[in-house]
Amino acid sequence: MSxxxxxxxxxxxxxxxxxxxQELLGEGKLDIQEVGDGNLNFVFIVRGxxxxxxxxxxxxxxxxxxxxxxxxxxxxxxxxxxxxxFHQLVPKHVPKVYHQDANMRLVAMQYLGNHLIxxxxxxxxxxxxHIAKHIAAxxxxxxxxxxxxxxxxxxxxxLEQKFNTxxxxxxxTEDLIFTFPYFEQESNHKFQKMEQVAKVVRKxxxxxxxxLDLKYLFMNQKDALVHGDLHTGSIMVNxxxxxxxxxxxxxxxPFGFDIGAFMGNLLLSSISHQVLDEKKEYSEWVLEAxxxxxxxxxKLFLEKLSSQKQSALITPSFFDxxxxxxxxxxxxxxxxxxxxxxxxxxxARRILGLAGVADIRGIADEHLRFKAEERSLLLAVxxxxxxxxxxxxxxxxxxxxxxx
Amino acid sequence: MSxxxxxxxxxxxxxxxxxxxQELLGEGKLDIQEVGDGNLNFVFIVRGxxxxxxxxxxxxxxxxxxxxxxxxxxxxxxxxxxxxxFHQLVPKHVPKVYHQDANMRLVAMQYLGNHLIxxxxxxxxxxxxHIAKHIAAxxxxxxxxxxxxxxxxxxxxxLEQKFNTxxxxxxxTEDLIFTFPYFEQESNHKFQKMEQVAKVVRKxxxxxxxxLDLKYLFMNQKDALVHGDLHTGSIMVNxxxxxxxxxxxxxxxPFGFDIGAFMGNLLLSSISHQVLDEKKEYSEWVLEAxxxxxxxxxKLFLEKLSSQKQSALITPSFFDxxxxxxxxxxxxxxxxxxxxxxxxxxxARRILGLAGVADIRGIADEHLRFKAEERSLLLAVxxxxxxxxxxxxxxxxxxxxxxx
Numbered sequence: 001m002s003x004x005x006x007x008x009x010x011x012x013x014x015x016x017x018x019x020x021x022q023e024l025l026g027e028g029k030l031d032i033q034e035v036g037d038g039n040l041n042f043v044f045i046v047r048g049x050x051x052x053x054x055x056x057x058x059x060x061x062x063x064x065x066x067x068x069x070x071x072x073x074x075x076x077x078x079x080x081x082x083x084x085x086f087h088q089l090v091p092k093h094v095p096k097v098y099h100q101d102a103n104m105r106l107v108a109m110q111y112l113g114n115h116l117i118x119x120x121x122x123x124x125x126x127x128x129x130h131i132a133k134h135i136a137a138x139x140x141x142x143x144x145x146x147x148x149x150x151x152x153x154x155x156x157x158x159l160e161q162k163f164n165t166x167x168x169x170x171x172x173t174e175d176l177i178f179t180f181p182y183f184e185q186e187s188n189h190k191f192q193k194m195e196q197v198a199k200v201v202r203k204x205x206x207x208x209x210x211x212l213d214l215k216y217l218f219m220n221q222k223d224a225l226v227h228g229d230l231h232t233g234s235i236m237v238n239x240x241x242x243x244x245x246x247x248x249x250x251x252x253x254p255f256g257f258d259i260g261a262f263m264g265n266l267l268l269s270s271i272s273h274q275v276l277d278e279k280k281e282y283s284e285w286v287l288e289a290x291x292x293x294x295x296x297x298x299k300l301f302l303e304k305l306s307s308q309k310q311s312a313l314i315t316p317s318f319f320d321x322x323x324x325x326x327x328x329x330x331x332x333x334x335x336x337x338x339x340x341x342x343x344x345x346x347x348a349r350r351i352l353g354l355a356g357v358a359d360i361r362g363i364a365d366e367h368l369r370f371k372a373e374e375r376s377l378l379l380a381v382x383x384x385x386x387x388x389x390x391x392x393x394x395x396x397x398x399x400x401x402x403x404x
Numbered sequence: 405m406s407x408x409x410x411x412x413x414x415x416x417x418x419x420x421x422x423x424x425x426q427e428l429l430g431e432g433k434l435d436i437q438e439v440g441d442g443n444l445n446f447v448f449i450v451r452g453x454x455x456x457x458x459x460x461x462x463x464x465x466x467x468x469x470x471x472x473x474x475x476x477x478x479x480x481x482x483x484x485x486x487x488x489x490f491h492q493l494v495p496k497h498v499p500k501v502y503h504q505d506a507n508m509r510l511v512a513m514q515y516l517g518n519h520l521i522x523x524x525x526x527x528x529x530x531x532x533x534h535i536a537k538h539i540a541a542x543x544x545x546x547x548x549x550x551x552x553x554x555x556x557x558x559x560x561x562x563l564e565q566k567f568n569t570x571x572x573x574x575x576x577t578e579d580l581i582f583t584f585p586y587f588e589q590e591s592n593h594k595f596q597k598m599e600q601v602a603k604v605v606r607k608x609x610x611x612x613x614x615x616l617d618l619k620y621l622f623m624n625q626k627d628a629l630v631h632g633d634l635h636t637g638s639i640m641v642n643x644x645x646x647x648x649x650x651x652x653x654x655x656x657x658p659f660g661f662d663i664g665a666f667m668g669n670l671l672l673s674s675i676s677h678q679v680l681d682e683k684k685e686y687s688e689w690v691l692e693a694x695x696x697x698x699x700x701x702x703k704l705f706l707e708k709l710s711s712q713k714q715s716a717l718i719t720p721s722f723f724d725x726x727x728x729x730x731x732x733x734x735x736x737x738x739x740x741x742x743x744x745x746x747x748x749x750x751x752a753r754r755i756l757g758l759a760g761v762a763d764i765r766g767i768a769d770e771h772l773r774f775k776a777e778e779r780s781l782l783l784a785v786x787x788x789x790x791x792x793x794x795x796x797x798x799x800x801x802x803x804x805x806x807x808x
Contacts, residue, residue: 148623154571164565167558183721205727212731219552220626317587323609327616
């Protein structure tokens, strides 16, 4: 079948021609709902007599801008490959793929019926008691198992080959996270009150040098297979379960990139609630989740490192146990530093750049929105500037609470 | 034609069946000489009535060990691809490829008739007035033109795809340069007098942590297409010309890897002459060449960085000219640090590991050899331990002259 853009009207005939979907959904009337609110794709919930499935299809342009910003359709291949790889590693936290159609650039996957996008839940002040631990578990497992700490160099390079040509979406990140937000550029956000603060930040040479360092890392440091876009809009949750979705940006990149994306989005949520809520409980809960996330990740990743006696990097006779532990701890410190740098970039671009977050841009009151934007951006700048001298989570918290 | 190992006896019939070689060499009797003294391949000079060509063929094992250490034949594909890529970038310093035969794992290339392997020339105390500048020019051009400072991310990743599966030879480097030399391992060199010094070094945790950091960089930092084995045995010279040969280890790796290989081998030569010669002129000349090499590389690389107004990394509006220069200078400092770390690893492995260098292992007098080995190893350890805090070439020279 050659490519065409599916609509609610054409999905039933597509299902009829696709035995695996036919069987999953059951014979009978389909209820179809378009739910995609992302920037890149169309997403449908298709309900049949038996059950529901998600059908996601890529369109050949950046959806949130329109047909004037063309984007390769290949991204759906990367998304599907990444979903399959991540599901294999962490089935508990990644939806199952039922069907993929390379020509149609679509994937059909597990429907998460009683789950909500984490960002929406957090905007609504819902407490998710497991979120920090679940995302830490997802990241510890996927980063470790696709790195030189676990795979042989041959296995790692072969996996790299499969994800190394995700050109368009890597370019989107290079431009929209690491480049455009930091100078006057037409794609950037048009502020009402923030222009003065933005101007100062865009002239801060020390800050921008570090942004460039982090962009360079993003482009050239191939630690592990990363999701590539792990903000709170790429996570579906309820009180008990957590699923990571939308890995179309997947590529081999630095350890800290996904960790930083998640951390940065938690900080934006925390600032949003700090500004909006009279009581500060939710904002404080988010900061606690932020800490719990890193503490859990660090613990899990260290356990995995220690349990792997032989890897591409480590040969048992090279180091005694004590030296190895010291080396691993320094590895974790470097991952934290990198993550905090990326967290800062992710936050800054959500304030300055094209794609904002509802937590902040959705604040109706102009004065409060300005306050949240300013606070987020100034924190982002501090995180980026100091990221490479951070030695522990306490340093991060000190910066976050305004100590630096 | 299916693969068989060529010999002096079978080359004439191979040439008869290969029009391009037939034409280059001319019709008539061939004079064939086996000249390979490398660790990996067979190399023949084939002289015909018209001219001579080099025929180089890979054999399916590590030649310097024997058939018990099998090695993939694919390496000849990587060597040929790299020769072609490097020749295209720097024709002045890389031999021309005339013919390649993928099945036979062989390449026929430009014969360098009045050139000598640089290591041999240096052992013989020959001064090569252009060597530092030539290798600096080769590296500045190849590293710059295959990096994110020049290529688009798409072009860079596509080039990476071609070199990313040089599995066997990367593994050889991981093992023989970054792993085996640093603990008791049967492939290591059997010393006469050095065992005690080696023992102390193999227990130096701070040193070995840095070795592991550098190994990690080698495995995961994909700055540019590197030669992968750029010691003084991979360079052919006369007083006027310089050619880089043998890039079968070519892969995408850190900027400092080739730079460090060349620097480390210069330092080994300098120490060899320091120990052997009554007058120290040659040893001093080598140190001057070492300095001239870095100063020239730094100058050329900075010029190239500055002349490229737009790249995958740099967008003109991002930075003013002054900020950009400051960023480039910090980039060069990081490249120097990394290079010095790799130089130290390369030196240490030549003392402790399987493959030595004739400059040091060829010293006949046991006492002098011990002195050279000890001096080289202790310098290597200092370079590795301090590499990441070096801020200029002066720091390196201070360490080299025993100041640290």
